[in-house]
Amino acid sequence: MPQEWNWKDIVEMTGKPSSVEVLKKDSDYLRGTLAECLQDPVTGSISHMDTRVIKFHGCYEQDDRDLREERRKQKLEPAFQYFIRTRLPGGVVTPSQWLALDEIAQKFGRGTLKLTTRQTFQIHGIVKRKLKPAMQAMNAVMIDSIAACGDVNRNVLCATNPHLSEVHRTVWQQALDVSAYMKPKTRAYYEVWLDEKKVSTTENQEPFYGDTYLPRKFKIAISVPPVNDVDAFANDIGLIAIIENGKLEGYTVAVGGGMGKTYGDAKTYPRAATVIGFIRPDEVNHVCETIAGIQRDFGDRSERSQARMKYTIDHMGLDRFKEELNSRLGHALEAPRAFKFDHNGDRYGWVEGEDGLWHLTLYIEAGRVVDDVLLGLREIAGVHKGEFRVTTNQNVIIARVAPEDRAQIDALVAKHGLDGYRGASGIRKNSMACVALPTCGLAMAESERYLPDLLLKLEAILDRNGILDAPITLRISGCPNGCSRPFLAEIALTGRAIGRYSLNLGGNFTGERLNTVYLENATEPEILAALEPMIANYAKNRLEDEKFGDFLYRTGVLSAA
Structure with missing residues (x-):
């Protein structure tokens, strides 16, 4: 964001800033008063500002709506609780990390895990006093929740299994790279949750995002045809891998996807992303940042229902948007390359990768890791030597299984009834x-x-x-x-x-x-x-x-x- 960017610029471009924009600007780069609110024993809630700020840290404040009326009658505040959403580009965890998340859910949450449509985990039912210990426990196994929510680039999706081929591995690395590249630079997360000492500085703490970040959430997904398991066209940026003779040549780029709308408001609507060009693998970070920069500078900061990039593109017009992109890049994108998808779901059962290792995709209803599903995956994680992959369809892959270990995994899957995919409709x-x-x-x-x-x-x-x-x-x-x-x-x-x-x-x-x-x-x-x-x-x-x-x-x- 340009150093001279200020409220006057925002007002001139999009009108009076919304209350959320004011909160972001006043939050001291996402610190707010979170540290103080977390120590307040009087209430299970946090301040209004901090309910917004905490989203950038990967948390949402909620309450149990089943209990609202009864608690109201008892003159009690709502049953406030929080969920944590992890940042896991490509949805990859080791067995030890899976077991750690399971333990965190048991110790600090409601004892279950949720596999999300953003290819990651949510741990629900965490009360305020347990939030910080839960965050620290995640950090101990190299997992965080930075930018899993909020008006920033969120968890980057990619083709589910990076070990099917060398191309899949390359695409996964691309997802890791762009996630790290576009992660907020503020140290607020580390100060609030991990007790890092704040260092006074006059330097710009967010050279790209600035102190008001993006107008709304921003999502990137990378698919590998013929499978569109990440629903590339539902994202602000969809990158579609173009493979020729077994080699990744680059990505066809689609922009402006988004699912949300508001009933009764014709100005809001879902939108499938529009294909605009082709880029080489070494251009991904720069092009994604440049596209997000246009959204940062032209997105509506006055009316949040109009703040997603799909509306920015439609308000500007696609041609004007592409002109702005080409101008900032200093060149036009190459012409889009052709691709073909055959489905956007998961392939269940065993699949062999190029390296001879096997991968087993299991159906998890609505991504709910509860009861025997929880116990079964816990037992599998205790013996599995490879990795787990969370899919964007709320399922899980037991990945990188040696041929000699398949029988043991199959036995545990059958023992806990996790083989329902075999007879599922x-x-x-x-x-x-x-x-x-x-x-x-x-x-x-x-x-x-x-x-x-x-x-x-x-x-x-x-x-x-x-x-x-x-x-x-x-x-x-x-x-x-x-x-x-x-x-x-x-x-x-x-x-x-x-x-x-x-x-x-x-x-x-x-x-x-x-x-x-x-x-x-x-x-x-x-x-x-x-x-x-x-x-x-x-x-x-x-x-x-x-x-x-x-x-x-x-x-x-x-x-x-």
């Missing part, structure tokens, strides 16, 4: 759900707690029509902010109120096309009644290898805009 294996109730303050309806029941009812319809194995993407989000990336799914439910959802249909199986609203504010019986005849027609009249979302368009159930 096509829609179950391609389902996702966000956390939603009872802890997410934005949730309007159930999501991860509702997914198991909805799956059973949809599976019954599919089974009656003889297509239980048909792969169909299903995603549920408790609100329209879209953390489960619902607007790219073939079937999606987004919460409107308790027991009511918008039904969106028609995304494609590769994650390249947005779906469209079919029903609004619908109950479960209304949703199932709408889907059953479509599924029956699909079973009878689909073409060979035709996916459900494509079928809906071909048969006129949905019409292209």
